[in-house]
Amino acid sequence: MFAFVFYGNEAVSLLSMVAITINRYTLIAYYDMYSQIYTSTKIWVQLLLIWLVSFGLMVPPLLGVWGQLGLDPSTFSCTILPKDGKSPKKYLFVFGFALPCVVIIVSYSCIYWRVRQSKRKLEGRSKLSGQTAKEKEEDSRLTTLMLTIFLCFLACFLPLMIMNVADDGITYPWLHIIASILAWASSVINPLIYAATNRQYRAAYANLLKFCKNSTGNRRTTWGSRTMANSSNSPHYADKRNHMKDKPANL
Numbered sequence: 001m002f003a004f005v006f007y008g009n010e011a012v013s014l015l016s017m018v019a020i021t022i023n024r025y026t027l028i029a030y031y032d033m034y035s036q037i038y039t040s041t042k043i044w045v046q047l048l049l050i051w052l053v054s055f056g057l058m059v060p061p062l063l064g065v066w067g068q069l070g071l072d073p074s075t076f077s078c079t080i081l082p083k084d085g086k087s088p089k090k091y092l093f094v095f096g097f098a099l100p101c102v103v104i105i106v107s108y109s110c111i112y113w114r115v116r117q118s119k120r121k122l123e124g125r126s127k128l129s130g131q132t133a134k135e136k137e138e139d140s141r142l143t144t145l146m147l148t149i150f151l152c153f154l155a156c157f158l159p160l161m162i163m164n165v166a167d168d169g170i171t172y173p174w175l176h177i178i179a180s181i182l183a184w185a186s187s188v189i190n191p192l193i194y195a196a197t198n199r200q201y202r203a204a205y206a207n208l209l210k211f212c213k214n215s216t217g218n219r220r221t222t223w224g225s226r227t228m229a230n231s232s233n234s235p236h237y238a239d240k241r242n243h244m245k246d247k248p249a250n251l
Helices: 002-029 031-037 040-056 059-063 089-122 130-166 173-197 199-232 235-246
Strands: 068-072 077-081
Touching: 002 031, 002 040, 002 059, 002 068, 002 077, 002 089, 002 130, 059 068, 077 173, 089 130, 130 173, 173 199
Parallel strands: none
Antiparallel strands: 068 077
């Protein structure tokens, strides 16, 4: 079941990047039609299709119809294993990884070309308002962020995909283990990318850390106040206080 969830989530991540990349290109190339193309209903349909397709690709090996899911002792990992001499690894590599990557690369190439074309048209003109310029700058930053995320995703998962297809017989198990470690590392990379490339994320992380620090300090203060209150209400403390009252003052 681990392999089903792992590879399914990997496909969800990649197809989500495909959808976001196409969204970015539509926003840049067809700005006037963007609000008509991306309505709330259509976005929800896209999200549903992403999840259905991603985990749908893993249903045949899950049911044992085409390959099977299990533990590979040579790599110490739960993965897709052949069954009756058949394995869907190459099929999944093409349709679940290679094809989405090609779509993303083509989309970013088109985005780069359109941005360059727009800059040339705007050279020597000063009609672009400050608000519009700011919006385009934010769109450009977001596009750069998504491109960085995709490249890091590719660096993490491409070695695993290549090893699963090129070395199906597990001739070099240590390379499979290294590739698996890179794939697992992808789950902690995105927050670091957000912090490194976006000032708003850095500010949000700083506020979160301050909030956690203040919450810890408040809990300690509250605990200390309660301890003192409980001590002052204890019988021993009351007897000691009465004894101090009854003791005559030194003249």
